[in-house]
Each structure stands twice: as structure tokens, then as C-alpha cells.
Amino acid sequence: MAVRNILGKFAGFTGRVTVLHVLTYLVVGAISYLLIAKRYWSGPEAVAGLRDPQSQHVQAWIWPAQVLRSILHAAVLYPLREALLHMGRWGGLMIAAILLVIGSVAGISGLIEGLVFTTTTHLGVYLAHLPEIVIQTLLFGYLLLAWERRVEEIRALRAGSVRVES
Numbered sequence: 001m002a003v004r005n006i007l008g009k010f011a012g013f014t015g016r017v018t019v020l021h022v023l024t025y026l027v028v029g030a031i032s033y034l035l036i037a038k039r040y041w042s043g044p045e046a047v048a049g050l051r052d053p054q055s056q057h058v059q060a061w062i063w064p065a066q067v068l069r070s071i072l073h074a075a076v077l078y079p080l081r082e083a084l085l086h087m088g089r090w091g092g093l094m095i096a097a098i099l100l101v102i103g104s105v106a107g108i109s110g111l112i113e114g115l116v117f118t119t120t121t122h123l124g125v126y127l128a129h130l131p132e133i134v135i136q137t138l139l140f141g142y143l144l145l146a147w148e149r150r151v152e153e154i155r156a157l158r159a160g161s162v163r164v165e166s
Contacts, residue, residue: 018070032132095141
């Protein structure tokens with residue numbers, strides 16, 4: 001029964017991560033694309049090696065890729081969930097830092113490795129997307145922890161316990 005409970009909690013967490021990742025990715029990404037980054041993706045300033053967002057390949061794979069990213073985010077964040085909740089507001093910042101610093105900057109194939117080992121890393125594209133990445137990860141982190149706090153409050157009420165502190 002304990003394994004079923006853990007799997008159920010993980011499935012719920014993964015669902016919440018997926019909903020929030022896809023929504024923040026869509027909203028913040030669309031705004032960023034229109035205001036800042038579009039010139040790098042299409043038109044006369046398009047950077048070689050980037051696919052046109054309207055291409056059949058991108059259109060076919062963009063949403064399955066985001067769901068896969070969400071599942072991977074959930075798998076990494078779930079073991080840290082309790083610690084992140086206990087961190088209060090700092091927990092949302094920690095989620096953003098994990099995704100931004102380890103993922104985009106210092107991770108394998110991140111900015112640092114790209115600048116050292118490739119000739120195709122385009123600093124302008126990275127900097128154009130940096131505000132999007134920062135805003136999206138902060139929004140995602142804070143919304144996820146707010147939702148997780150609410151889930152814990154509901155669980156506590158159902159169990160007859162006291163309210164969870166934020």
C-alpha cells in the first residue's frame with residue numbers, strides 16, 4: 001500500500017509540474033519570442049542551425065518535448081519536494097536556480113560548455129532568451145510550490161491534522 005501511495009503522490013506531482021511547465025513555457029515563451037527573440041529564429045537575421053518555429057518538425061515535436069521535460073523535472077524535483085516546501089519562498093527560487101544555473105548555464109551542453117567546445121553557440125541567442133528563462137523558471141518555481149503547499153493543506157485537512165506552514 002505504501003508503494004501505491006508514493007506512486008500516486010509522484011503521479012500527482014508530475015501532473016502539476018507538467019501543467020505549470022507547459023503553461024509558463026507557452027505564455028512566457030510566446031511573449032519573449034514576439035518581443036525579443038523572433039529575429040534570431042526567422043527572417044534575415046535567423047541564426048544558422050535554428051529551426052524555424054513554424055516548421056513541421058518543430059510543430060510536431062514541441063509539445064511532446066515539453067511533456068518529456070516536465071516528467072524529467074518532476075523526477076529530479078520530487079525527492080527535493082519536502083525540503084523545498086520547508087524553505088518557504090526560497091524554495092521557488094531554488095527551483096529556478098536548479099533549472100537555470102545547472103540546466104542552462106553550467107550543465108552539460110549548457111552555455112559554458114557551448115562556448116568552450118562548439119563553434120555554433122550564439123551568445124546573442126542565449127542572451128535574447130535569458131530574460132525568458134529567468135522569468136519562466138521563477139514563475140514555474142513559485143507557482144509549483146504554492147500549488148504543493150495547497151495540496152499539503154488539503155491532505156492535512158483530510159487527515160485531521162494541523163495546517164501546513166508556508
